[in-house]
Amino acid sequence: MVDELLFFMEVLVGGLLAGTMYSLVALGFVLIFKASATFNFSQGAMVFFSVLAFCGFMQDFNIPFVLAFIMAALLMVVVGLCTERFVLRPLMNASEDTVLMATIGLGYVLEGLAQAAWGVEVRRLDLGIGDFPVPWIADNLKLFISALDITAGLVAAIMIIGLFLLFKYTKIGLGLRAVADDAGAASSIGIPLKHIMLLVWSAAGVVALVAGCMWGARAGVQFALVDLALKALPVLIIGGFSSIPGAIIGGLIIGAVEKVLEVYIGPFFGGAIEGWAPYVLAIFFLLYRPEGLFGEKIIRRV
Amino acid sequence: MSNTSTNILDIKNIEVMYDNVILALHDVSLKVPKGKVVALLGANGAGKSTTLKAVSTMLASERGKVTKGSIDYDGTSIEKQNPSQMVGLGMVQVLEGRRCFGHLTVEENIISGAYSRKLSKGDINQELEKIYTYFIRLKERRKSQAAFTSGGEQQMIAVARAMMAKPKMLLLDEPTMGLAPQLVAEIFNIVKELNQKEGVSILLAEQNTNVALKNSDYGYIIETGRVMLDGTAKSLLSNDQVKELYLGISKKGRKNFRDVLKEESLTKKKIN
Numbered sequence: 001m002v003d004e005l006l007f008f009m010e011v012l013v014g015g016l017l018a019g020t021m022y023s024l025v026a027l028g029f030v031l032i033f034k035a036s037a038t039f040n041f042s043q044g045a046m047v048f049f050s051v052l053a054f055c056g057f058m059q060d061f062n063i064p065f066v067l068a069f070i071m072a073a074l075l076m077v078v079v080g081l082c083t084e085r086f087v088l089r090p091l092m093n094a095s096e097d098t099v100l101m102a103t104i105g106l107g108y109v110l111e112g113l114a115q116a117a118w119g120v121e122v123r124r125l126d127l128g129i130g131d132f133p134v135p136w137i138a139d140n141l142k143l144f145i146s147a148l149d150i151t152a153g154l155v156a157a158i159m160i161i162g163l164f165l166l167f168k169y170t171k172i173g174l175g176l177r178a179v180a181d182d183a184g185a186a187s188s189i190g191i192p193l194k195h196i197m198l199l200v201w202s203a204a205g206v207v208a209l210v211a212g213c214m215w216g217a218r219a220g221v222q223f224a225l226v227d228l229a230l231k232a233l234p235v236l237i238i239g240g241f242s243s244i245p246g247a248i249i250g251g252l253i254i255g256a257v258e259k260v261l262e263v264y265i266g267p268f269f270g271g272a273i274e275g276w277a278p279y280v281l282a283i284f285f286l287l288y289r290p291e292g293l294f295g296e297k298i299i300r301r302v
Numbered sequence: 303m304s305n306t307s308t309n310i311l312d313i314k315n316i317e318v319m320y321d322n323v324i325l326a327l328h329d330v331s332l333k334v335p336k337g338k339v340v341a342l343l344g345a346n347g348a349g350k351s352t353t354l355k356a357v358s359t360m361l362a363s364e365r366g367k368v369t370k371g372s373i374d375y376d377g378t379s380i381e382k383q384n385p386s387q388m389v390g391l392g393m394v395q396v397l398e399g400r401r402c403f404g405h406l407t408v409e410e411n412i413i414s415g416a417y418s419r420k421l422s423k424g425d426i427n428q429e430l431e432k433i434y435t436y437f438i439r440l441k442e443r444r445k446s447q448a449a450f451t452s453g454g455e456q457q458m459i460a461v462a463r464a465m466m467a468k469p470k471m472l473l474l475d476e477p478t479m480g481l482a483p484q485l486v487a488e489i490f491n492i493v494k495e496l497n498q499k500e501g502v503s504i505l506l507a508e509q510n511t512n513v514a515l516k517n518s519d520y521g522y523i524i525e526t527g528r529v530m531l532d533g534t535a536k537s538l539l540s541n542d543q544v545k546e547l548y549l550g551i552s553k554k555g556r557k558n559f560r561d562v563l564k565e566e567s568l569t570k571k572k573i574n
Contacts, residue, residue, distance in 0.1 A: 093365050171417065178403045178414045185401035185460075188360060190389025190418030190467055 010143045011263050012256055017149035019255015020156035021218075024211035026232040026239065026247035027159065028204040033241045034180040035200040036088070038099045042107035044229025046205055048221075049114040050076050051212025055125055055221050056118040069209075076205025079110070084197045092193075111226060120223070125216040127151075152214045159210060160248055163203070167244075172199060180242070234282035240292030249293060254278045309333045310471050310503045311357065316371035318352050318361065318527075326352045326366065328527040332505075334471070339497050339504045341518035341535065343511050343548065349527040350507035351398055354473045357505070358395035359383050376470070389418045392470035396477065398507075400456040402463075404449030408440055411448050411459050415466030429466060436492055437462045454485035458492070465496065472496070474506040478513065486510065490517045511548040515539050523548070 025047065032040040053075050057068035087102050129151050133144040167173035172195070178186040179196045187193055215225055231254070239250025262274045285292065311334035318327040327349045334340045342350050355361045356368050359380060373380050375393055383391070394415075403411050412433060416426055434441040437458045443451055448459055457477055464472055474493065478486040494517055496502050508514035515521050515535045523531040523544065531544065538544050 093363060174406075174410060174414055175417055177406055177410075178417075181403035181405055182401050184360070184363065185397055185403065186414070187363065187385045188358065188389075188395050188397050188401075189415045189463055190386045190394070191414065192386045 006142050008260075010145065011259050013143060013145055014149060015256035015259030016252050017145065017153045017255070018259065019252040020149075020153045020248075021211065021214050021251070022231055022235045022254050023248045023251025024152070024156050024159070024207065024214060025229050026235040026251055027156075027163070027244065028207040028211065029232055029236055030242065030244055030247045031163075031200050031204045031207065033236075035176060035196055036099060037096050038103060039241070040204065041100065041104040042110055043204065043208060043232070044226040045107035045110035045114075046076070046079070046208035047212040047215070047229055048223065048225040049079070049110040050205060050209035051125065051216045051221050051225065052114045052118045052123070054209060054213065055123045055216070059123065060118070069213075072209050073206050076209055077202040080198055080201030080205050083201050084194065088197055088201075089194070107226070111223070115223075122220045122222040123216075125213065125221050127213060127217045129217065131218055148214070148218055155210060155214065156248070156251075159207065160244065163244060172196070176200065231278065234278040236292070237282040238285050238292055240294040243292070243294035246292055246294030254281070257281060308335055310336045310376055311505065312374040313353070313357070314372045314374075316353075316356060316373060317369045318349075318356055318366055319369050320364065320366045322367070326527055327356070329371075330524060330527065330529055331371075332522050332529065332532070334503055334505050335520075337497070337501055337503055338519040339493070339506065339517065341514040341521040342505060342507045342524065343509070343514060343521055344507075344524040345509065347526075348524045350524065351475055352527075353524070354395060354475050354505065354507055358385060358393060358473055359388050360385050360395060360397075386418060389467050389469075392468065393473070394464040394467045394469040394471075395473040396460045396464045396475060398475035398479065400453070400460045402448040402451075402456045402459045404447065406448055407445055408448055408451065408455075408459055409444040412440070412462045412466055415463035418467055429468075433462050433465055436465075436495060454481050454488065457481065457485075457489055461489075461492065461496075465500070465502075469502055471503040471505070474504060476507055476509065478508065478510050486513055493517065511544070512539075 025043070028043045028046065029040055032038065032043070050072055054068055054072035057063045057071050058065060063071065083106060087106055088099070091099055091102055127148075129147050131146050131148040134147050134150065137143055137145050167177060175186070175191045176196050176199065178191055179193060183193060186196075212221070212225060215228060219225070219228075235247060235250040235254050237250075238253055239246030239248070258274045258277050261277045262271070266273045311332075313330060313332045316327055316330050317325070319325055330349065330353055332340070332342070332353075342353060344350050352361070352366065355364070355366065357373055357375070357380070361367060362384070368381075375388075375391065380388065385395075388394075403414065406414065409430070412430065413426060416429065421429065439455060440458055440462060443455060448456065451459065461472075461474070461477065477489050477493065481489065490513060493504060493506070497504050506514060506518070515538055518535045521532065521535050521538045522529050523538070531538070531541070533541070539549075
């Protein structure tokens with residue numbers, strides 16, 4: 001009995017921690033959705049692009065870890081800058097649907113650029129953190145929990161607290177929240193939309209880089225990272241598109257539910273239900289609570 | 303040349319088009335003398351909002367464009383400016399429908415108005431206190447979410463927010479829309495006070511002709527994108543045409559819509 005409980009705890013905690021990695025990806029979507037009311041389809045490509053560049057800097061040019069990370073982050077700021085200048089600004093008066101389509105195109109451009117610059121083979125990303133159970137926890141709590149999962153959890157927590165403080169207590173954060181509420185009114189009192197867009201896309205780029213590092217360390221830096229971002233979709237449906245806490249909790253729910261279902265119900269379906277169980281959950285949310293747990297009336301927008 | 307120094311705003315014969323096809327303003331000229339309140343009156347769709355947006359350069363975001371004429375603010379043309387530059391120059395528009403940031407608190411809403419200014423935390427608090435002396439009601443509600451405040455309070459938030467930008471000139475678009483008469487009076491009192499104590503010049507668009515003229519120095523009446531009549535507020539209030547068309551008062555006494563319909567049906571019968 002105790003063993004079963006411990007096993008359940010292990011599955012649950014493992015799931016929750018894996019969920020923080022979904023949260024990290026979803027966070028990037030939320031940032032952009034808040035400012036431009038658009039689902040950014042290129043977020044997955046941004047994850048792939050940023051982490052591939054990071055690997056490329058380290059492995060092709062032998063740039064040290066920290067410097068390469070900073071360079072990759074700066075590169076994402078440049079991507080944000082170019083996106084604002086060449087995609088968003090010309091589409092300033094276009095409908096949200098048009099911007100949505102533009103983000104799909106942007107995604108293809110980023111995927112293509114990344115592969116053209118750094119090649120198509122799968123790269124290994126070694127963060128110096130193993131994807132194996134932490135001995136101390138295994139010995140003392142009898143739970144087998146991966147060090148990488150714990151790191152991802154910590155990183156996600158730090159980023160969330162950082163973003164929360166940024167939004168709540170800084171001037172630019174206030175500007176961003178104002179733009180998210182009513183861009184027209186924000187511009188009428190002199191909040192420059194350009195700067196806000198630039199900030200949001202750069203922040204989303206850096207969040208993508210961090211998420212990419214976590215996922216890349218686990219699954220290898222490869223094209224499949226682009227599709228992984230789709231997992232953020234059920235996360236956002238559950239948490240709400242415009243809510244940062246929603247992204248976090250949605251990620252945790254998806255992570256926990258998919259692991260628990262996989263272990264306990266998976267066998268009845270012949271396993272591998274991890275892949276689609278979150279979407280079933282998302283459908284239930286769409287039917288009964290379409291704005292998500294923390295979202296605000298967004299049904300019209302998506 | 304003496305005009306440019308006494309008029310903070312000088313609009314000369316502007317024509318405005320939306321989407322390059324829809325002509326919204328045919329020919330609008332108006333002046334706002336420094337430190338005065340000017341009312342822009344007219345019915346729905348007459349072009350009041352368009353005129354204000356042309357001045358604040360917010361037209362561009364609605365695919366509108368000034369195609370003829372000129373707008374001078376404080377002696378220089380605004381042609382090449384964008385809305386945030388205009389705010390920097392001291393011209394702030396309070397948009398129609400209040401447009402508060404619903405998820406922000408009342409105080410955050412007001413502080414957001416200072417975004418364009420480089421102020422320290424202490425300066426902002428000082429400014430806030432000054433603003434609260436005009437909007438006492440808002441101080442009580444400073445921690446509430448703006449979306450949960452009443453229509454009148456939201457209008458006050460919108461004006462207070464604009465005042466945080468330290469404007470030399472305010473453009474108010476239908477500040478009393480949908481408000482109870484008592485609140486209308488309260489809003490206009492505040493507007494007058496801001497005008498007199500802070501020296502802010504004001505151009506206000508209103509459908510509420512009577513109240514607007516009673517609180518203004520000068521008025522313009524526009525219809526289908528053209529200025530039809532202008533004059534001092536006093537002269538407009540006593541003008542027969544204005545009385546009949548905008549104030550609902552004819553020489554024979556009060557005239558209402560039913561009387562108009564009755565008259566029309568009578569004339570129809572005569573024709574038949």
